[in-house]
Amino acid sequence: MGNRANRPWRRIAAITLLVAAVAACGGNKPSDSSPTEPDVSSGETTPVTDAPVLTNAPTTTNAELVPTAGGSITVGLNSESTGYNPTVDAWADSGHNVAHAIFDPLATFDAGGKVVPYLAEAITPNDDATVWTITVRPGVTFHDGTPLNAEAVRLNFEANKNSPQFGSQLALLGSMAVIDDLTLELAMTQAWGTFPNVLCGTIGSQIGYMAAPAMLASADGGRSPIGTGPFTFVEWVPDDHLTVARNDAYWQDPAYLDEVVFKPIPDSTSRKAAKDAGDIDLYYTGSSSEIQEYQAQQADGEVNVTIGAPGEGDMVMLNTKSAPLDDVRVRRALAMSVDIPRLFDFLDATGVKQPTHGPYADSSFWYVESDYPEYDLEGATALIDEYVAEKGPVEFEFAGGQDPFIVSIQELYQSMWSEIGVTVNIVSRAQGENISAVIAGDFQVVLWGGIGGGDPDNDYVDFHSNTGQNFSGFNTPEMDAALDAGRALTDPDERKEQYAIVQKVLGENVPYIWTGTNQYGIITSTDVLGIADFDLPDGTPGQPISGQVFFLKDVWRLQ
Amino acid sequence: MRLIASRFLRLVAVLVAVTFASFCMVALLPGDIVSSVLGPDATEEAREQAREDLNLDAPLPVRYVQWAGDALRGDLGVSYRTNQPVAEALGERVWVTIELVLFSQLIALAVAIPMAIFGALRPGSWLDRILSGTQLAMLATPGYLVAIGLMAIFAVKLGWFDTTGYTPFTENPLANLKSLLLPAIALALEQVAVYARVLRTDLINTFDQDFIWFARAKGNTTRDIVVRHALRPSSIGLVTLTGVSIGRMIGGTVLVETIFALPGLGRFTIDAINNRDFMALQGAVVVLTVGFVVVNFAVDILHGVIDPRIRMEAAR
Numbered sequence: 001m002g003n004r005a006n007r008p009w010r011r012i013a014a015i016t017l018l019v020a021a022v023a024a025c026g027g028n029k030p031s032d033s034s035p036t037e038p039d040v041s042s043g044e045t046t047p048v049t050d051a052p053v054l055t056n057a058p059t060t061t062n063a064e065l066v067p068t069a070g071g072s073i074t075v076g077l078n079s080e081s082t083g084y085n086p087t088v089d090a091w092a093d094s095g096h097n098v099a100h101a102i103f104d105p106l107a108t109f110d111a112g113g114k115v116v117p118y119l120a121e122a123i124t125p126n127d128d129a130t131v132w133t134i135t136v137r138p139g140v141t142f143h144d145g146t147p148l149n150a151e152a153v154r155l156n157f158e159a160n161k162n163s164p165q166f167g168s169q170l171a172l173l174g175s176m177a178v179i180d181d182l183t184l185e186l187a188m189t190q191a192w193g194t195f196p197n198v199l200c201g202t203i204g205s206q207i208g209y210m211a212a213p214a215m216l217a218s219a220d221g222g223r224s225p226i227g228t229g230p231f232t233f234v235e236w237v238p239d240d241h242l243t244v245a246r247n248d249a250y251w252q253d254p255a256y257l258d259e260v261v262f263k264p265i266p267d268s269t270s271r272k273a274a275k276d277a278g279d280i281d282l283y284y285t286g287s288s289s290e291i292q293e294y295q296a297q298q299a300d301g302e303v304n305v306t307i308g309a310p311g312e313g314d315m316v317m318l319n320t321k322s323a324p325l326d327d328v329r330v331r332r333a334l335a336m337s338v339d340i341p342r343l344f345d346f347l348d349a350t351g352v353k354q355p356t357h358g359p360y361a362d363s364s365f366w367y368v369e370s371d372y373p374e375y376d377l378e379g380a381t382a383l384i385d386e387y388v389a390e391k392g393p394v395e396f397e398f399a400g401g402q403d404p405f406i407v408s409i410q411e412l413y414q415s416m417w418s419e420i421g422v423t424v425n426i427v428s429r430a431q432g433e434n435i436s437a438v439i440a441g442d443f444q445v446v447l448w449g450g451i452g453g454g455d456p457d458n459d460y461v462d463f464h465s466n467t468g469q470n471f472s473g474f475n476t477p478e479m480d481a482a483l484d485a486g487r488a489l490t491d492p493d494e495r496k497e498q499y500a501i502v503q504k505v506l507g508e509n510v511p512y513i514w515t516g517t518n519q520y521g522i523i524t525s526t527d528v529l530g531i532a533d534f535d536l537p538d539g540t541p542g543q544p545i546s547g548q549v550f551f552l553k554d555v556w557r558l559q
Numbered sequence: 560m561r562l563i564a565s566r567f568l569r570l571v572a573v574l575v576a577v578t579f580a581s582f583c584m585v586a587l588l589p590g591d592i593v594s595s596v597l598g599p600d601a602t603e604e605a606r607e608q609a610r611e612d613l614n615l616d617a618p619l620p621v622r623y624v625q626w627a628g629d630a631l632r633g634d635l636g637v638s639y640r641t642n643q644p645v646a647e648a649l650g651e652r653v654w655v656t657i658e659l660v661l662f663s664q665l666i667a668l669a670v671a672i673p674m675a676i677f678g679a680l681r682p683g684s685w686l687d688r689i690l691s692g693t694q695l696a697m698l699a700t701p702g703y704l705v706a707i708g709l710m711a712i713f714a715v716k717l718g719w720f721d722t723t724g725y726t727p728f729t730e731n732p733l734a735n736l737k738s739l740l741l742p743a744i745a746l747a748l749e750q751v752a753v754y755a756r757v758l759r760t761d762l763i764n765t766f767d768q769d770f771i772w773f774a775r776a777k778g779n780t781t782r783d784i785v786v787r788h789a790l791r792p793s794s795i796g797l798v799t800l801t802g803v804s805i806g807r808m809i810g811g812t813v814l815v816e817t818i819f820a821l822p823g824l825g826r827f828t829i830d831a832i833n834n835r836d837f838m839a840l841q842g843a844v845v846v847l848t849v850g851f852v853v854v855n856f857a858v859d860i861l862h863g864v865i866d867p868r869i870r871m872e873a874a875r
Contacts, residue, residue, distance in 0.1 A: 082641040164605035239822035274722040
């Protein structure tokens with residue numbers, strides 16, 4: 001999985017998607033930190049994340065079909081975006097899928113999940129990762145014909161640095177210098193070993209997309225976006241469709257499709273109906289039941305289903321500053337009494353979701369075993385009894401959204417926790433109100449999302465004590481030091497040692513209850529191929545799907 | 560002339576009341592506008608700047624007066640969220656909703672009027688009972704169920720229509736009809752029942768009038784009696800209801816436009832509410848209020864056309 005961010009879009013996506021028992025992935029957000037002994041050994045930066053994309057769909061190669069140019073596809077999106085200026089408009093998954101067609105990110109992920117340069121030719125740090133040099137690929141032009149050069153990249157960083165929405169993501173960026181036409185040097189205010197993570201164009205992290213200077217300078221540039229991507233913008237009728245056409249002057253091999261039409265269809269039932277009726281050729285879903293239904297159809301050759309790598313998981317966040325959740329015995333007991341198979345059955349997710357025991361999936365490079373409690377009803381009851389004898393009954397409010405499905409998930413937890421003698425009062429709030437309450441610390445237990453799944457540095461703001469966004473209220477000096485060290489290092493193995501400490505501390509203290517991974521299914525018509533194919537500029541395979549965000553460069557339609 | 564002047568004054572009063580009420584209601588919603596616009600990751604400095612730019616620290620009445628002053632000069636402002644001029648955004652969407660509402664009114668009337676006539680001709684007959692039962696079922700079925708059911712049968716199963724999306728009339732009239740027919744039916748169904756029941760009752764009363772008996776005695780056919788003598792005096796209630804129901808239909812467009820993914824005013828309005836986008840919401844409220852008042856003004860005029868007594872009373 002890719003880079004993720006701790007920001008509203010990620011959380012809102014994750015919480016919203018609980019409606020369909022789904023999940024999101026996100027980006028990265030640096031903020032103040034105190035690095036220790038950074039060790040940068042190579043220009044290739046950050047590490048392997050989760051397992052590579054799994055695909056059930058026939059790829060171009062295994063189907064032994066030769067891709068041909070031509071044709072058009074219609075892509076169903078979950079929502080409409082406010083605009084397409086990457087430095088102004090904050091995108092959820094839908095916006096990123098359009099952006100991947102029009103813009104190129106400076107970096108992306110290879111098939112193993114490692115961050116590699118993409119639009120940039122190279123992204124290299126100095127010895128202590130305080131200065132990063134971006135070398136721009138020569139001969140690349142924006143759709144309006146202006147060249148992509150170091151100055152254009154600088155203007156993009158400057159626009160993001162000055163952006164009220166995204167400026168905080170570049171808090172560690174001190175100054176920039178254009179060295180020559182293709183070389184830009186970025187001086188950081190302190191070591192920032194994971195800098196390339198924010199350049200991949202993933203949910204919550206869109207500063208890696210390069211927009212044309214003319215577009216950045218225009219007040220309504222977001223309504224007619226100009227990038228360097230495989231497709232050029234044609235027209236946008238908000239809430240109806242956005243059309244792009246193949247960029248024949250693309251810096252890589254031109255895309256196969258002549259045209260792609262993106263249609264925002266906010267209602268999930270209508271989206272599925274549109275796919276079933278053939279009105280759209282491709283859409284993505286996080287609903288386990290829909291994925292299972294389409295997998296059955298795939299067996300009959302009716303659709304193709306491509307499943308991305310596991311994303312961040314479903315989780316419950318505990319406010320460790322609020323009694324009785326300030327007592328670790330209560331927190332451990334709550335985790336010990338969550339029957340994951342029962343939960344998965346309820347969500348129709350058995351066989352789709354994988355249980356998690358921490359912020360990173362068991363298959364993730366970053367995962368290490370911790371002391372996170374296993375299911376043990378008797379042990380949980382004993383811990384609660386011990387607490388009750390000392391301090392009195394265990395009772396708390398459990399907040400979530402207003403959707404009936406969310407409430408039914410809460411009721412399932414309520415029933416499991418009542419088995420160990422805990423009284424749970426369910427609170428349903430509008431999504432915005434719920435997020436505001438969490439930000440204000442006005443909660444005890446909440447269904448939450450947006451933590452874990454990708455690079456651990458993405459979770460810095462959630463786990464560190466000095467970010468103002470550690471909403472669980474749990475932190476330790478040991479964990480702070482590990483998070484700071486992990487941020488400054490560039491060697492994956494050395495970083496993993498630091499994040500092992502973080503996972504160990506979290507596993508012992510249980511500020512979060514982890515349940516299972518979220519997976520997305522990309523559903524395509526049988527004549528739309530190549531969604532699982534995505535080649536990097538050097539011809540090696542890249543990661544075609546990050547969460548629910550995909551590339552359309554190598555997608556083609558059977559003529 | 561006097562009628563037009565009094566209606567205009569009423570329009571102004573209604574506009575002030577409705578726009579001020581919507582201004583207050585959005586302000587009272589939980590959640591912060593700046594958080595909605597910038598997200599919780601924005602720095603405190605950026606938040607303060609946004610607060611100042613949006614004039615959020617000024618008292619609500621002051622902000623309202625400023626907005627109203629700009630609106631009177633034709634400036635509906637710029638959406639907080641999208642930076643798009645509100646007038647431009649409304650212009651892109653208003654015709655979709657107007658077309659949808661008009662189309663669904665036509666469908667509702669086209670179905671309701673024959674239903675009412677057949678029911679009124681033989682009240683209590685098996686046909687009347689079947690029609691009444693059908694109307695009750697229409698009233699009792701939630702609009703979203705109708706919308707999803709229509710989509711499942713006619714778009715997914717039979718493939719006769721598009722499930723979602725909109726084609727402008729100017730681009731392709733037939734495709735426009737296809738894109739709007741199912742949403743218009745979903746929106747019309749509840750109105751069919753209401754219109755048919757009101758008209759049926761009025762027709763039954765009219766059929767009992769002396770002039771209808773006289774017409775019968777003269778040997779007029781049933782068709783002539785209904786079309787030439789009974790329908791017009793029985794339509795006052797229906798016409799009034801048609802105007803009043805515009806408001807309810809506009810409310811229904813929020814749901815229908817979302818389900819059928821139509822780029823209309825209903826979806827725009829609900830997005831504006833969800834995102835605390837005052838400017839966009841106020842613009843939408845102005846358009847919807849003006850539309851509602853103008854339609855009801857037209858209904859008043861129609862009353863005079865239908866019934867000379869009303870016209871004469873207005874002239875006195």
